[in-house]
Structures are given as structure tokens and as C-alpha cells.
Amino acid sequence: MRRKVYELLRKHLDHPVVLEKPKEKSFGHYATPIAFSLAKTLRRNPIQIAEELAEKLREEEMFEKVDALKGYVNIKLSRSFLDEYATWALEHEEAFGKGEKDRSILLEFVSANPTGPLHIGHARGAVWGDVLARIGNHVGYRIEREYYVNDAGNQIYLLGLSVYLAGRENVLGLDVEWPEEYYRGTYITDLAYLAVEALGREKFMDESYIPEISEWSKDRMLELINRNLAEVDICFDHFVSEKSLYERWDEVLTKLVEADAVYEKDGKWWLRSTLHGDEKDRVVVREDGRPTYLAGDIVYHYLKFERGYDHYINIWGADHHGYIARVKAAIAFFGHDPQRLEIILSQMVSLLKGGEPYKMSKRAGNFILMEDIVREIGADALRFIFLTKKSDTHLEFDVEDLKKEDNSNPIYYINYAHARVFSLFEKAEKSQEEVFRVSMEGLGEEAYDLLFTALLLPEVLEDAFESRQLQKVTDYLKYLAGMYHRFYYDNKVLGTPHEEKLLKLSAMVALSLRMGLKMLGITAMKRM
Numbered sequence: 001m002r003r004k005v006y007e008l009l010r011k012h013l014d015h016p017v018v019l020e021k022p023k024e025k026s027f028g029h030y031a032t033p034i035a036f037s038l039a040k041t042l043r044r045n046p047i048q049i050a051e052e053l054a055e056k057l058r059e060e061e062m063f064e065k066v067d068a069l070k071g072y073v074n075i076k077l078s079r080s081f082l083d084e085y086a087t088w089a090l091e092h093e094e095a096f097g098k099g100e101k102d103r104s105i106l107l108e109f110v111s112a113n114p115t116g117p118l119h120i121g122h123a124r125g126a127v128w129g130d131v132l133a134r135i136g137n138h139v140g141y142r143i144e145r146e147y148y149v150n151d152a153g154n155q156i157y158l159l160g161l162s163v164y165l166a167g168r169e170n171v172l173g174l175d176v177e178w179p180e181e182y183y184r185g186t187y188i189t190d191l192a193y194l195a196v197e198a199l200g201r202e203k204f205m206d207e208s209y210i211p212e213i214s215e216w217s218k219d220r221m222l223e224l225i226n227r228n229l230a231e232v233d234i235c236f237d238h239f240v241s242e243k244s245l246y247e248r249w250d251e252v253l254t255k256l257v258e259a260d261a262v263y264e265k266d267g268k269w270w271l272r273s274t275l276h277g278d279e280k281d282r283v284v285v286r287e288d289g290r291p292t293y294l295a296g297d298i299v300y301h302y303l304k305f306e307r308g309y310d311h312y313i314n315i316w317g318a319d320h321h322g323y324i325a326r327v328k329a330a331i332a333f334f335g336h337d338p339q340r341l342e343i344i345l346s347q348m349v350s351l352l353k354g355g356e357p358y359k360m361s362k363r364a365g366n367f368i369l370m371e372d373i374v375r376e377i378g379a380d381a382l383r384f385i386f387l388t389k390k391s392d393t394h395l396e397f398d399v400e401d402l403k404k405e406d407n408s409n410p411i412y413y414i415n416y417a418h419a420r421v422f423s424l425f426e427k428a429e430k431s432q433e434e435v436f437r438v439s440m441e442g443l444g445e446e447a448y449d450l451l452f453t454a455l456l457l458p459e460v461l462e463d464a465f466e467s468r469q470l471q472k473v474t475d476y477l478k479y480l481a482g483m484y485h486r487f488y489y490d491n492k493v494l495g496t497p498h499e500e501k502l503l504k505l506s507a508m509v510a511l512s513l514r515m516g517l518k519m520l521g522i523t524a525m526k527r528m
Contacts, residue, residue, distance in 0.1 A: 001085065003007050004062070005030055005075060012056055015041070028065060028076035029452060035071045046071040082451050083440045087291040089455065090436045096515055097458035099140030106304060109315035110229070110236075111148040114221040114335045115159045115183060118228040119367035121317065124371075124395065125346035127285040127386040127521070128470065130234045135465045135473070135519050139458075144237045144309075148316045151218055152296060154241040159183055159221070160214025167204040167213075168191035191217055228371055232379040233521050245299040249291050252299045253284075261333035271298075276329035276338070297323065312341045318392070321345060323472050344397045344468060349386075350396040358399065378403045380522045384411045387520060388474045407485075410478050414513055418482035420488060421510035422526045426495055428503060435504040443501055450487050453480055453506055459513040461519060477516045484509045 002019055009017045015038060022031040035050035042049065050068035057066040057075065065076040089096045109129025111123045129145070136143045162183040168174040170189050195213055196204060213214060230234065253269070259446040262269050269285035271294070284295045304312055316323070328338035351358035351368055358368055374382055374454045381402040388410070389395050407413045425432055441445070456476070465470040484506070493502040514524040 001053040001077065001455055002030070005077075007055075008062060009034070010058060011055070013038075016075045017459050020119040022074050025449075027069065027074040028067070030075045030077075030357070032073050032075070033071065035068075035073065039071075041368060056168060057432070062173060074253070075502075077452070079441070079448055082448060082455060084383045085455055086451060086504065087437055090432070090504070090507055090511060093515065096309045096511065097461050099138075099458075099462065101140035101142075103310045104148055104308075105136065105144070105309065105311045105313060106309040107136075107143050107315070108146045108148055108314045110225075110234075111150065112225060113150045113155050114218045114225060115155050116185065116367075117187060117220060118370040120349050120351060120370055121346075121367075123232070123370040123373070123382065124349050124386045124391070125315045125317065126229060126234055127232065127383050128344075128346060128391050130232075131387060131470055131473075131520055132313070132315075132465065132468070134521060135461050135470070139465055141465075145235070146240060147236045148300060149222065149239055149241050149243075151241050152246065153293060156214050156218050157210065160210045160212075162188050162196050162206060163192050163217045164207070164210050164213050167196050171196045172201065172204055191220060194220065231371060231465055231469050232375050232383060240300065242300070245296055245303070246291060248299050249295055250304065252290075252302050253295075256284075256298075256330070256333060259333045259335075261330070264317060271326065271330060272333075273329035274327045276325065278325040278329055282326045287381045294323075294326060297327055297445055301327055301331055302334055303343065305331065305334065305340075310340070313344060314341065315391070316343045318345045345392045347392055347394050348396070351397040352396065352400075354400050354431050355398065362461070373399065381409075381411050383521050384474060387470050389471055390469055407482075410474070411522070412528075413485075414477050414481040414517065416528055417484045417519075418510050418513045418524045419526055419528040420484075421506045424503060424506055428499065430500075430503065432503075432507045432510075435500050435507060438500045438504045440501045440504060443498060443505070446487065447502070447505055450483055451508060453483055454505075454508045457516055460516075473519060475515055477513060480509065480512060480516075 006017055008018060009019075013034065015034065017032060017034055018037075020031045022028055035046040035053065038049050039046035042334075047068070047070065050071050050073050054066045054068040054073050054228075057063055057073070060066075061079055062081045064078040065074075065236070067074045107129060108426055110118075110122060110126045112118055118126070132402065133143045133145050149259065158181065161179070162420075165178060165182065166188045167174045169176045171193055195216060199209075199213065199216060203213060253262070262271055267287040268283050270281045271284050273282050274280060282294055282297065283292055285291055301312075324343045328341060331338045331341055351373070353359075360368060370382075377399050385397050385402060386395070402409055402411070405412050440451070460472055460476045464470050491502065493506065494498060496502070508525075517524045
């Protein structure tokens with residue numbers, strides 16, 4: 001609707017148009033302050049310009065009312081336009097809210113170390129990235145998903161060492177001396193039993209086999225992570241191995257040298273990241289010649305930009321905040337615009353159960369596992385609650401609240417509104433298709449307010465994506481569901497002269513609830 005209003009205003013004005021939400025509901029559906037911009041160009045009074053524009057727009061059938069107020073032009077859409085748009089939406093459900101942006105985006109998210117199952121912190125970034133991709137693709141962007149596999153460095157050796165020692169102690173019954181740092185949890189013991197069976201007992205009699213055990217264990221962890229993600233319907237287009245990137249390090253280092261982006265000092269190579277806003281220069285090659293973790297990130301982003309996407313988004317844990325400036329500095333040294341890389345931070349999650357801190361998983365050691373929460377409250381509830389706040393704000397929730405079957409549980413409340421519509425059609429012994437082309441003429445203002453709100457979904461989706469505030473979708477769905485529940489209680493639907501009109505209105509509400517939930521990776525329920 002916003003786009004149609006925008007296009008119509010541009011037909012009358014050869015000037016960029018801004019559309020806003022009016023300060024008061026009674027003013028209309030949209031407002032524009034365009035007269036103030038034109039006043040500077042035309043050197044005329046904005047109030048007079050607004051009145052002249054309002055007079056022109058009143059001739060458009062799409063508008064029921066156009067008023068000028070203190071330089072603003074307030075617009076109310078006609079009931080016939082809303083009715084026709086609802087008919088189109090109902091007949092073209094999959095196209096509702098679809099757009100064309102002609103821009104490509106590479107979205108990297110999750111990228112958890114393959115050293116254990118996914119915990120609840122990983123889950124938030126995973127859900128957030130998945131939904132950002134779903135909405136972005138729907139509104140017209142070409143988004144591809146990527147998982148950066150951190151399979152190089154000490155953490156992979158430590159995984160192998162932990163499995164090696166657990167195998168010797170728990171499977172072979174040997175005495176072992178555990179180091180200060182190792183991976184804990186019964187998943188390591190489970191992995192050790194599988195490793196002994198797959199690789200043979202002899203591999204656990206000699207430390208020289210730890211690298212082989214590490215590689216085998218890492219592959220099993222990646223399989224587990226993919227199963228964890230599949231449980232909440234998250235998948236990826238690409239997996240990139242950090243280990244494989246170091247083969248290109250010499251090539252990338254040469255480019256950095258040519259760009260005067262690095263220098264040698266104290267036997268190390270340093271990135272001049274302070275030239276691009278970092279608080280200090282960063283080491284990229286150690287004294288012994290080994291590249292640092294940052295070097296891997298630099299190669300990864302160098303190769304990312306070589307792949308030619310229009311924009312790049314990384315979703316990182318909040319603890320990676322300090323890496324932003326140094327990675328963007330490297331991108332700038334390669335001659336790319338660092339603004340093409342967008343970093344979204346995902347804050348941690350605090351979990352309660354019955355008001356008390358949720359118990360850590362014995363299987364994982366010190367973490368709450370994603371699969372445990374999915375098993376307890378279901379993937380839909382997990383997805384929804386993770387999207388109720390901005391990703392960079394702390395999130396706390398009680399799993400018991402998400403089991404309740406009342407309006408305090410938002411996913412239940414929204415599903416109940418959707419199921420209520422299907423129940424109405426069953427009782428009326430009608431299919432939804434039968435009412436798609438019914439005219440809604442004769443319904444009251446309350447019905448058209450509800451219809452307008454239901455038709456706002458495309459704007460909500462686009463705004464949520466562009467602002468990176470996905471909680472706008474969950475807020476909208478809760479609001480629309482609440483609005484429909486109130487309308488249902490206040491207005492009899494079946495057995496009234498307006499039954500088919502009200503059923504069409506209900507079908508439109510259900511469509512927006514269903515499509516909105518679909519964008520969140522949730523299938524709306526038809527029965528409760």
C-alpha cells in the first residue's frame with residue numbers, strides 16, 4: 001500500500017516523497033511532510049503548498065479523504081481500494097509482500113566452533129540470521145547463507161585431545177592425567193566411544209594420533225551441529241573451512257604488503273588497523289611465522305569480496321565486538337568500501353524455568369543446549385521468543401511461560417487467532433475461496449481499521465528487514481492477533497447479514513498471520 005501511495009504522489013510531484021504514520025489515527029492512514037521540502041525549493045509557504053497538493057489528490061479514486069494540516073498532507077485510503085487489495089492478496093497469497101530489489105547479499109551466521117553441540121547463545125544468532133534471510137528474500141533481495149567453519153587453531157586440537165583422553169579413561173580403562181584446559185561434558189565421552197569403534201583402539205595408545213582424532217571429532221561435531229540446526233529448520237548454502245583459507249595466506253599477505261597495510265616489528269607482522277579506526281595495530285603473523293586467527297579472518301573477507309556480492313552481513317556474538325574495526329580495516333586496504341560489510345551483534349540469553357535459573361546440561365558441561373530447549377518448548381516457541389527483541393539487547397525468558405495456553409504466551413495467542421478463522425469457515429460450511437471476491441461494502445469503520453492493519457504486513461516486513469529490527473514482525477503479529485480477538489468478541493460473524501463480508505475480513509487477517517509466521521519459520525496452526 002505504501003508503495004502504491006508513493007507512486008501516485010510521485011505522479012503529481014517531481015520530487016522525493018516521504019511517507020509517515022500520522023500523529024493521530026483520525027488523521028488517516030499516511031501523512032507526508034513533502035510541502036516543507038517543496039517550500040525551500042519553491043520559496044513558498046508550506047501550508048499553502050500542502051493545501052494545493054491536497055486539492056489535487058482528492059481527485060484520486062484511491063483516496064477517500066485528503067486533508068492539509070499545518071503543512072502536512074494526511075491521506076486516508078478508500079474502502080474500495082482496501083477491499084480490492086484484499087481480494088488480490090487472498091488470490092495471490094505467495095506474492096503478498098513480494099518485492100524486487102536486484103541486490104545480492106552474502107549472510108554469514110552461526111559459525112560456531114565445531115567443538116560441541118549448539119548452545120542457547122548460538123541458537124539466538126542462528127534463528128535471527130535465518131529469519132533475516134527469509135524476510136530479505138521475500139522482499140526481493142538475493143540472499144545466500146554461509147557458515148564459516150572455525151576448523152583451524154588450538155580449539156580443534158583440544159577437541160581431539162579431550163576425546164583421546166576420554167577414550168583412554170572411559171573406554172580403555174587407563175589412568176590419564178587431564179590438563180587444565182579441555183572440553184567437558186558427557187558428549188565428549190559419547191564421542192570417545194564412537195571414535196574408538198570407528199578408528200580403532202590402537203589410535204588411543206599413541207599421542208601422535210591426536211590430530212587424526214581431532215579431524216574425525218570435528219567432522220562428527222559438524223554433523224551434530226547440522227542436526228541441531230535442522231531441528232529448527234535452518235540450513236545453509238555454503239560452508240567455508242577456515243583451515244582451507246590459510247593456503248591463500250601468502251597471496252593475501254603480499255597484497256597487504258603492496259598496499260603498505262602491514263609492517264614488521266619485534267619479529268611479527270602487524271596490520272596498520274589504527275589507520276582505519278582501530279584502537280591499536282594488530283598482529284597477523286607471530287614470531288614463529290604462524291598466521292594469527294585474525295589472518296584467517298582477513299583471508300576469508302578478502303575472498304568474500306572477490307565473490308562479487310553487493311553487500312555482506314556477518315552476525316557475530318557480542319564478544320566479537322572488538323574484531324569489527326580490524327576486519328573493516330583490512331577490507332579498506334584491499335580497496336573495497338568497508339561499509340559494504342555490515343556486522344550485527346547477537347547478545348547472550350538468560351534462561352529461567354519457573355523463575356529460577358535454568359540448569360546447565362550435564363551433556364555439555366557449562367552450557368544450556370539448544371536441543372534441550374527445543375525438546376522442552378518446541379522449535380516454534382524458541383524461534384518466536386528469540387525474535388521479540390533486537391539482537392543486540394540482552395534477552396531473558398522463562399520456558400514455563402511459553403508452555404501456557406493463554407494470552408500471556410504470544411505464539412499461542414497468535415495461533416489461536418489463526419485457528420479461530422478456520423473454525424469460523426468450518427462452522428459456516430464455506431471454503432475461504434468462496435468469499436475472496438465478496439464486496440465488503442457496508443462494513444463499519446472498525447472492520448476497515450482491522451482490514452488496513454492486516455494489509456500492512458508487506459510494509460512491516462520491509463521495514464523490519466531494512467532497519468534490521470525483526471522484533472517489528474513479532475510485535476505486529478501480536479498486535480494484529482489482539483485486534484482480531486477483540487473484533488471477534490465485539491462482532492457476531494455467523495448468521496448475520498454481513499457474514500460473507502466478515503468471513504472475507506477474517507480470511508485476510510488469517511493470511512497476514514500465516515504469512516508473518518511463515519517469515520519467522522513457523523507454520524500457523526489451523527486447529528488448537
